[in-house]
Amino acid sequence: MERIAVFCSASQDIDDIYAEKARELGAWMGDNGKCLVYGGTSSGLMEVIAAEAKAHGAMVMGVVPTIVEERGKTSDICDVVFRTDNLSDRKDVMLRESEVAVALPGGVGTLDEIFTVMASATIGYHHKQVILYNINGFWNGVIAFLDGLEQQNFAHSPLKNYYKVANSFEELVEMIK
Structure with missing residues (x-):
């Protein structure tokens, strides 16, 4: 996998562990010569991962909605900007x-992105999958919810066909490869 979309929080007020893990990724x-495709916003985990990826030589592609651009929140780190x-x-x-x-980890925007892909x-x-990077069990509630959908027959096929869970950085890297 060369081009990796990363969905994540634009919040500044979250636990430092999430920023540490975003920097690591x-x-x-x-x-490893990967390209980051992300939301292009200059705040939160979005800016953290973009800055670190860029510092290590990755191409950074930001995808920026007009309203974000109008508010002046587009990151200047991007090599390519899709408006x-x-x-x-x-x-x-x-x-x-x-x-x-x-x-x-992220909020309703990240959930929206995950569910759209799925x-x-x-x-x-x-045939793409979403990998939930389950830092400190962040996604446990969503995973339980998805399991409940299957148990109650609200899913026509196993939802695990459309997502994976990485509980460590090592697992994440293996899943990306």
Whole structure:
């Protein structure tokens, strides 16, 4: 996998462990010749991973909705900027430009991105998976929810066909390879 979409928080007010793990992933991406495809915002984990990836030689592709650009929150780290009309277009471009998606901790925007990738895979638009990077058990509630959907027959096929869970950096790297 050469082009990796990373979904993550734009929040500045989160535990430092998440920034540490984002830096670790960004450094690995640069050191291993990967390209980061991300939301292009200049705050939170988005800016952290982009700065580290860039510092280690990765190409950085930001996908920026008009409203983010109008608010002056586009990162200046990006080598390539895709401008989109809205969040739906942003997700489409990120999915098109990447081979795999990794979800670091994030909020409703990150959930939206995860579920968009999964939902479009369930009906055959692509065969990409989302890797939930489960730092400190962050995604445990979502994983339990997805398991509950299957148990209650709200999923037409096993949802694990559309996502994986990495509980450590080593597991994440193996899944990306």
